[in-house]
Amino acid sequence: MSPEDPLNLPVDSDVxxxxxxxxxxxxxxxxxxxxxxxxxxxxxxxxxxxxxxxxPHRTGQFPxxxxxxxxxxxxxxxxxxxxxxxxxAAHPLLRPFLGxxxxxxxxxxxxxxxxxxxxxxxxxxxTGLLYLAGTLVAALAAVYTGxxxxxxxxxxxxxxxxxxx
Amino acid sequence: MTVLFVALGAMxxxxxxxLTDRAVQARHESVFPWGTFAVNVSGSFIxxxxxxxxxxxxxxxxxxALLGTGLCGALTTYSTFGYETVRLLQERAxxxxxLNAGASVAAGLGAAFCGFVVAQAIWG
Numbered sequence: 001m002s003p004e005d006p007l008n009l010p011v012d013s014d015v016x017x018x019x020x021x022x023x024x025x026x027x028x029x030x031x032x033x034x035x036x037x038x039x040x041x042x043x044x045x046x047x048x049x050x051x052x053x054x055x056p057h058r059t060g061q062f063p064x065x066x067x068x069x070x071x072x073x074x075x076x077x078x079x080x081x082x083x084x085x086x087x088x089a090a091h092p093l094l095r096p097f098l099g100x101x102x103x104x105x106x107x108x109x110x111x112x113x114x115x116x117x118x119x120x121x122x123x124x125x126x127t128g129l130l131y132l133a134g135t136l137v138a139a140l141a142a143v144y145t146g147x148x149x150x151x152x153x154x155x156x157x158x159x160x161x162x163x164x165x
Numbered sequence: 166m167t168v169l170f171v172a173l174g175a176m177x178x179x180x181x182x183x184l185t186d187r188a189v190q191a192r193h194e195s196v197f198p199w200g201t202f203a204v205n206v207s208g209s210f211i212x213x214x215x216x217x218x219x220x221x222x223x224x225x226x227x228x229x230a231l232l233g234t235g236l237c238g239a240l241t242t243y244s245t246f247g248y249e250t251v252r253l254l255q256e257r258a259x260x261x262x263x264l265n266a267g268a269s270v271a272a273g274l275g276a277a278f279c280g281f282v283v284a285q286a287i288w289g
Contacts (some may be wrong), residue, residue, distance in 0.1 A: 011256065012198055013248040014183055017190045026187065034180045041179025041239045042172045049171045049234055070243035077244040078251070096183070099244075105179045109205040109241035109269070110212035113277040117213060121281075132274075136266060139243055143251040 009085050009147070013077050014100050025092060036093045040101015044073075048106050060122035063115040066108065067135050073107035074139040078146020087154045167230045174235015182240050196261050198249040201242065206272045208241035213277035217284020 010016035017023045026033050048069050055065035080099055084090040112135060119128035186200030193199060215233045218224030246269055253262035 009252060011196070011249060011252045012186065012190065012200070012245065014186045014201065014242070014245045015190070017187060034183070037180045037183050038176045041175040044179070045171050045175030045235055045239045046168060048238060049168070049230075052234075070247075073244040074247040077248045081248065100183050101179050103244040104182060104242040105175050105239040107243035107245075108238040109243050109246060109273055110208040110237040110277070111241075112243060113209040113270075113273040114212045114216050114281075116274055117277045117281055118216065132270065135243075136270065139247040140251055140266070143244075143247045147251070 009081050013081055013095075014104060021092070022095075025096070029092075032093060033096050036097045037101040037104075040097040041105035044102040044105025044107075047102075048108065060119065060124040060127070062127055062131060063111075063119075066111050066115055067131065067138070070107045070112060070135055071138045071142045073103045074142040075146040077103050078143040078148075079150040080146075082147055082150040082154070086151070167226070170227050170230035171235040171238075174231045174233075174237075175239035176235075178236040178239030182242060186245075196253065196256075196258050198246075198253075198265060201245050201249060202265070202269055202272070205241045205246060205269055206276045208237045209273040210276035210280040212237040212241075213280025214284045215280075216277075217281040218288055220281075221284060221288035223284075223288040 010019050010022065015022050015025075051069055052065045055068070057063050057065065077099060080095075080103065084095045084099070088094075116128045116132050119125065119131065182204045185204050189200035189203050190198075212233055215224050215229060215237070219229055246265075250262050250266050253259070253265060
């Protein structure tokens, strides 16, 4: 199967209620699932906070740290979802920990929108628009790249035209 | 110390996103990812409100770290938003993918601006 073929990946990386195992995971072990997500969320948020401290931006300047956070998180979620769905016989808490917790806590939509609001308020509307579109395009390309590259790397020896699944 | 406030906020924000997403997604049949949309727009409003509070001098650095960087940062997500948009494109649901990207950015931005204005009205 080539990377462009239709995928059997879930549509929501946080929780896809149409996937029976994910629908039942909270009832099966509510505190383990929520605790795992909380722990992952703390790790992700601290990494984001660390990156923002390392790459600070002044009022009216391009928010590179948030862009870097969101784009790298998007690359990793694409890779992770292929790995936990198609490659690994993943532990039931791995997606909640890495996907919902770490990557969900690392990336942020609210800082993205408030960054734009702050740029517009500082009179840097052009930078704001560039940041708005640049993040969106780069993030979507990163998810796609993560999915496609991981599929390529994890099934290198399969003969063309055959599907063993 | 700031690190601790970020951790406390994220500890609540990440599970809250998961629970909200589950609750919202279980209540509709459409392919539109309303769950992620809901957390991203509400988180943008709260962060806009906090940013307005900071600029008015009413919100301290600690409150910002706890509720802004920690809670709103972990409640909202770009990775799930990006992933869902790409998956919708791959599932040939191009209309919903474009709608999700456009509506999330427009509503999130609108919410951030509204939050900021509300904060100015309260504390300004």
